[in-house]
Amino acid sequence: MNTDWDLERDGILLIPDVFDSITCDQLIQKMERLTQENSNHPSVLKSGDSIVYGMRNVTRFWPECSKLISQVLDHSPHARAALTCEAGLVRGLYFDKPPGKSWALPWHRDYTIAVREHRPVPGFVNPTIKAGVPHYEAPAALLETILTFRIHLDDMNAANGALCVVPGSHKSESDQTNDAVTIECARGSVLVMRPLILHASGHNRTESGSHRRILHLECSSTTELPDGLEWNQFLRIDR
Numbered sequence: 001m002n003t004d005w006d007l008e009r010d011g012i013l014l015i016p017d018v019f020d021s022i023t024c025d026q027l028i029q030k031m032e033r034l035t036q037e038n039s040n041h042p043s044v045l046k047s048g049d050s051i052v053y054g055m056r057n058v059t060r061f062w063p064e065c066s067k068l069i070s071q072v073l074d075h076s077p078h079a080r081a082a083l084t085c086e087a088g089l090v091r092g093l094y095f096d097k098p099p100g101k102s103w104a105l106p107w108h109r110d111y112t113i114a115v116r117e118h119r120p121v122p123g124f125v126n127p128t129i130k131a132g133v134p135h136y137e138a139p140a141a142l143l144e145t146i147l148t149f150r151i152h153l154d155d156m157n158a159a160n161g162a163l164c165v166v167p168g169s170h171k172s173e174s175d176q177t178n179d180a181v182t183i184e185c186a187r188g189s190v191l192v193m194r195p196l197i198l199h200a201s202g203h204n205r206t207e208s209g210s211h212r213r214i215l216h217l218e219c220s221s222t223t224e225l226p227d228g229l230e231w232n233q234f235l236r237i238d239r
Contacts, residue, residue, distance in 0.1 A: 007082055011170035011197035012183075015076045019188040024153045028213060031094050031153075034061050043131040051101050056131040057114075058092030058215070059233050065092055066235040069219060072149055072190050073239060079192050080239070082147055084221040089235040090114065090146070093216040097161045100206030104161065107177055110148070110195035111137040113218075114232035121227045133232050143195050145222045150191040151215040157184045159208035161201050163191070169198035 007013040019027070035044050035052045038061060045054035058065060066089040073080040091114045097103065112135045118127045123139035156162040163183045166176070175198065183191055193199070195218070204212050225231060 005167060007078055007192060007194070010167035011194040012165055012167060013076065013078055013192040014183065014185060015072060015079065015190045015192065016186065017188060018072055018075045018190045019151065021188065024187050027151070027215065028153050030062070031055065031096075031213070031215070034058070035094075041131075047101065047103075051098060053096050053098070053103060055094040057133060058094050058217075059089060059235060062092075063233075063235055065089070065215070065217065066237055068151060068215070069149060069217060069237050070239065072151075072192070073237070075190075076192070079147070079149075082192075083219060083237070085239060086223050087219050087221045087237050087239075088223065088231075089217055089237060090220050090231050090233065091218040095212075095214045095216060097201075097204035097212040099160065099204050099208050099210060102161055102204035102212070104203045105199075105201050107175065107198055107200040109198055111143065113138045113142070113146075115225070116230040116232055119227070119229060121225075121229045123226075124229065136229075140196065142220075142222060142225070146195050146218055146220045148193050148195055149215075149217045149219065150193065151217070152185060152187050152189050152191070153213040153215065154187050154211050155185070156187075156189075156212065157208070158182050158202070159205050160210050160212040161204040161208075162212065163199055163201050165193065166198040170194040170196040 005012045043057040124136040126137045
């Protein structure tokens with residue numbers, strides 16, 4: 001597990017041992033309850049055979065998840081320094097890759113943000129609706145204020161579809177992946193990343209014998225969007 005990455009230079013920061021195994025189990029149970037209780041809501045993502053592989057709009061169903069960010073910041077002065085005192089949680093997702101019944105993502109960058117409603121604002125393009133929530137692709141200046149916290153609820157390795165990233169690619173428009181690395185780490189660790197970093201993930205192979213569950217929480221130091229545009233949710237982080 002590489003903990004030498006620098007958030008400014010590499011666009012990633014790996015923080016080990018933030019959550020213990022008991023807490024990880026509790027978070028898994030929490031997400032299982034949320035997906036079961038809201039199984040008919042479009043926010044719950046299912047495959048054709050009804051296997052749950054994720055959930056959008058986690059903050060809508062569980063706003064208290066913002067407290068998890070505070071715990072991460074307590075473990076990392078570098079992550080704390082990257083967010084202002086006014087920062088808030090603006091989007092929450094949950095991903096699960098069951099062994100042998102999973103999905104993969106090609107190389108991409110995260111451009112979208114969740115907003116209250118669509119309205120014409122320069123620089124905000126490609127409006128979409130995801131699970132009932134309006135989204136835009138946001139300008140780079142705004143995306144650079146966002147930090148994504150990926151809380152690993154299972155051990156991460158190449159066999160179960162761990163994330164791959166290209167360190168430093170958040171500062172470049174190049175799509176070259178020759179320098180890609182796989183984020184292998186223990187459950188309870190947290191990967192902090194810039195949304196503009198180039199990243200991908202593979203399938204969880206049957207032989208891995210392990211789920212790959214992650215809470216994906218996006219925070220921004222920008223409290224107000226331009227020209228009357230509003231975050232869909234903005235949950236202030238207790239620092």
